[in-house]
Amino acid sequence: MSHAVIARLSAPLVWRRPKNMARKLAEFGATEAGSALDMLRASELCPDPRLRRIFLRHALDEARHARLFRHAADQLDPRARHELSSRAQSHQRLRDLYAELGAEAFLAFVLRAEQSGEGHFRALVNELGRSEPELATLFLAVAKDEQFHVAYSAHWLTRLAGPRRPARIRAERLSSLWLAWRRAGRQIGERVSWVLGVLLYFAVLPPFALMLRRLESDDPGWKPARSLPSSIEEARRQF
Numbered sequence: 001m002s003h004a005v006i007a008r009l010s011a012p013l014v015w016r017r018p019k020n021m022a023r024k025l026a027e028f029g030a031t032e033a034g035s036a037l038d039m040l041r042a043s044e045l046c047p048d049p050r051l052r053r054i055f056l057r058h059a060l061d062e063a064r065h066a067r068l069f070r071h072a073a074d075q076l077d078p079r080a081r082h083e084l085s086s087r088a089q090s091h092q093r094l095r096d097l098y099a100e101l102g103a104e105a106f107l108a109f110v111l112r113a114e115q116s117g118e119g120h121f122r123a124l125v126n127e128l129g130r131s132e133p134e135l136a137t138l139f140l141a142v143a144k145d146e147q148f149h150v151a152y153s154a155h156w157l158t159r160l161a162g163p164r165r166p167a168r169i170r171a172e173r174l175s176s177l178w179l180a181w182r183r184a185g186r187q188i189g190e191r192v193s194w195v196l197g198v199l200l201y202f203a204v205l206p207p208f209a210l211m212l213r214r215l216e217s218d219d220p221g222w223k224p225a226r227s228l229p230s231s232i233e234e235a236r237r238q239f
């Protein structure tokens, strides 16, 4: 589904109510903060000084985006930043992807993520241009930075990977599809287990409770012992 379609579909749900807008902006802030940490880590680990400098600039851009989104969220609802979902909270942590993937796969990941981010923000600019002009201006400024991130990661991926570039991009696409599939599976699983839990509660428990009520005597509660224990051993058994 294209970013424009997603923006159009999500606009009535997300970008009309201040509370939902604040939550979304706080989530963007969390994702940008996580990217800043990963880029900063890449700038520490990368052996090439030119790429290290670009990674550092990228980290500073993402940290600025995080600040801008969090500030915009605070303006709408100061609680939003402190009520992030556990998924959004996980996005603001360091993933250490450069160490995990190596330079080429990391650049392929950055290229795909930045293309997606730029597309998403530009779609939001088009969608919110008239209803939320201040936010549209913010998204446009961020999209321009993302455009630079797309350009440099594409350039450096070609430079480092050479003929392996298409394979790197294919592998990155497959891995992002696999992650999206797992995420969707987890979300569907959570929903299904909730529905099954509710069904179980209403469909299985009532007949069971009715059956128990029929089996129970008319006089519920504590009942006197049928006979008193005749020895200490018998008293210790209790049942």
Ligand SMILES: [Fe+2]
Residues within 6 Å of the ligand: 032, 061, 062, 065, 117, 142, 146
């Ligand atoms: Fe960003």
Ligand SMILES: [Fe+2]
Residues within 6 Å of the ligand: 062, 114, 117, 145, 146, 149
């Ligand atoms: Fe970016």
